[in-house]
Amino acid sequence: MQPHFQESESTHMVRQTVRDFAEKQIRPHVMEWDEAQTFPRPLFHQLGELGLMGVLVPEAYGGSGLGYLEYVAAIEELAQVCGSIGLSMAAHNSLCTGHILQFGSEEQKMRWLPKLASGEHLGxxxxxxxxxxxxxxxxxxxxxxxxxxxxxxxxxxxxxxxxxxxxxxxxxxxxxxxxxxxxxxxxxxxxxxxxxxxxxxxxxxxxxxxxxxxxxxxxxxxxxxxxxxxxxxFIQAMKVLDGGRISIAALSLGIAKGAYKAAVQYSKEREQFGQAIANFQAIAFKLADMATRIEAAELLTLQAADMKNRGKKMTKESAMAKYYASEASVFCSNEAVQIFGGYGYTKDFPVEKFYRDCKLCTIGEGTSEIQKLVISRSVLNA
Ligand SMILES: Cc1cc2nc3c(=O)[nH]c(=O)nc-3n(C[C@H](O)[C@H](O)[C@H](O)COP(=O)(O)OP(=O)(O)OC[C@H]3O[C@@H](n4cnc5c(N)ncnc54)[C@H](O)[C@@H]3O)c2cc1C
Known part of the structure; x- marks a missing residue:
């Protein structure tokens, strides 16, 4: 599942690089890290080598100098494999590093950004x-x-x-x-x-x-x-969160896509009553609802990312993206577990982890209720 409009070459390259990296370096360890609550610090050095610890940091401060569309693609790809790694990468990039980048003096940026962008320092x-x-x-x-x-x-x-x-x-x-x-x-x-x-x-x-x-x-x-x-x-923090919420929307989107893809595949393979469960309209309609919400979440996320890239005020749009995508992620992960039946309730299949991970997205960087406060204030003051 990819956006239906043309991704830039740079976003496509970032997506492919992160996808390959996640398959090789993250997927084999996902459940082991999850069960033991291991925070794999060395992995973030590798992410730094790939330029993913300073995605939005200009090259002058040792970063990759990319924009929000590339950033969204990177988080989304990580989250399809492991939400935790996506979350940590997002907090490092858009909260700590992003705050210094947006509000630090020239001297402060030179002092802290290069080591954050290389992954030598974690934010x-x-x-x-x-x-x-x-x-x-x-x-x-x-x-x-x-x-x-x-x-x-x-x-x-x-x-x-x-x-x-x-x-x-x-x-x-x-x-x-x-x-x-x-x-x-x-x-x-x-x-x-x-x-x-x-x-x-x-x-x-x-x-x-x-x-x-x-x-x-x-x-x-x-x-x-x-x-x-x-x-x-406080005013700085609210602006930092405007950008941060786009990354939580991307995280939500990645988890939702991961759950959806697993559910599509399983529904074609699993047979009951002599046929694939995908043949039952009850299951096919779940997939239709999941696909529709994912595409809507993606459009809201890309809109907020594009506005951020163009330096537009996007408090409402990033709150909408975060709110909608995180709730869509919970919906999709829940439906994916349902489609997997009893197997979805075990740690042998990835949907169990998506179901647990996605809930954070409706809480961190402002709960869904707080996003609705932000959106309604903006709507009423328009
Ligand atoms: C895994 C994880 C990582 C995090 N990382 C960071 C981090 O790096 N840095 C950081 O600073 N924080 C971080 N947080 C904190 C996170 O941002 C807060 O948990 C979140 O803002 C909610 O605050 P709270 O947990 O105190 O809930 P509360 O504010 O106590 O909310 C409890 C409930 O009341 C509702 N509520 C509260 N006020 C209102 C209102 N006015 N109207 C309607 N409903 C309302 C909420 O929506 C929620 O349902 C993290 C949290 C988690 C779980």
């Missing part, structure tokens, strides 16, 4: 806290100014690469609680005294992507590690 991005997920504005983590330094205290939860990340972009309160201009963004390097990884979550799905707490105890960093102006952090 993390900390907005969420234990008591403030959707309501991130009310975060408790605080950064206090002391001369030329900032001292950070607090914790961030649910952070992709919270333990293994080498470079973390951290959002901390520098003003009043609940003030959208009371939050600033900082880059904290692993090894800084007072910065440590905390509890690793034991998750339903996306188990090979590390999700963990980041703890800050009197963590002192220099003011040169502040991204943008004091008080701009």
């Amino acid at each position: 993390a991005w900390g907005l969420t806290e234990a008591n403030t997920g959707s309501d991130a504005l009310r975060m408790q983590c605080v950064a206090k100014r002391e001369g030329d330094d900032w001292v950070i205290n607090g914790a961030k939860n649910w952070i992709t690469h919270g333990i293994s990340g080498d470079i973390a972009v951290v959002l901390a309160r520098t003003g009043d609680l609940g003030d959208s201009h009371g939050i600033s963004a900082f880059v904290v390097e692993r090894g800084t005294p007072g910065f440590s990884g905390g509890k690793k979550e034991n998750k339903l799905g996306m188990r090979a992507s590390e999700t963990a707490e980041m703890i800050f105890q009197d963590c002192r960093i220099h003011d040169s590690q502040r991204l943008g102006d004091v008080g701009d952090g």
Whole structure:
């Protein structure tokens, strides 16, 4: 299943390269990593060699200098094989690296982007806290100014690469609680005294992507590690999420396609009542619904990606893509398990893992309910 309009040569090349890589380097290990919750850090060095750790980073900072259409294709291909790897690659590229790329000074970009883009450094991005997920504005983590330094205290939860990340972009309160201009963004390097990884979550799905707490105890960093102006952090984070949500839409799309392809094949092979189950309209109509939602999700995702490439404001479009594609992914994975029957409920077939992994897509980078808030605000204010 491919888009029906012409992909650029560059997007096609990225898709093929990632597809081959995923087949050879990821597929043989998928269930082993999932069962043991192994985060395969060395794989991200290989992804770096392929240019996938700095997809959107200009070549001047050591990146691939590609756009969102190539980025979407890469995540989608990874997710068709392993959602966890797609998720980690997306968090590294569009959250941590993307934040520095969008809001870092020239000096800051030269300092951090080359190692992130090569995969030598892994990125993390900390907005969420234990008591403030959707309501991130009310975060408790605080950064206090002391001369030329900032001292950070607090914790961030649910952070992709919270333990293994080498470079973390951290959002901390520098003003009043609940003030959208009371939050600033900082880059904290692993090894800084007072910065440590905390509890690793034991998750339903996306188990090979590390999700963990980041703890800050009197963590002192220099003011040169502040991204943008004091008080701009929350507004920056919302803009970073506009781009990030396109990557979650791509992740959703990849999982949905993976589940759909497996279901199509199985429905032609599995026989009951003396014929392939695909001959039963009940099964064929499931496939029709899956295919339709996948194509609709793809169109929304590519629209948001194209707008992002052209520098257009796409808050509504990326929220629509993320909302629709993630719900489509849950729908398709659920139907795929149903089509596989009892076999779909075992770890011997890939649909069981798609079914567990896809649920993250309706939660991370803003739940479906929050996407509907974003979309409805935009519609009502138009
Ligand atoms: C695997 C994984 C990886 C993650 N990676 C990162 C990361 O790298 N960095 C990071 O900062 N965060 C990360 N997160 C956190 C993620 O973004 C949050 O989990 C998400 O934003 C939801 O927050 P919450 O879990 O606190 O849920 P809550 O905000 O407590 O929401 C609970 C329920 O209430 C609903 N709800 C809340 N407010 C409203 C409202 N106003 N209107 C209607 N319904 C509402 C929600 O939709 C949801 O159904 C990750 C999460 C997971 C699971």
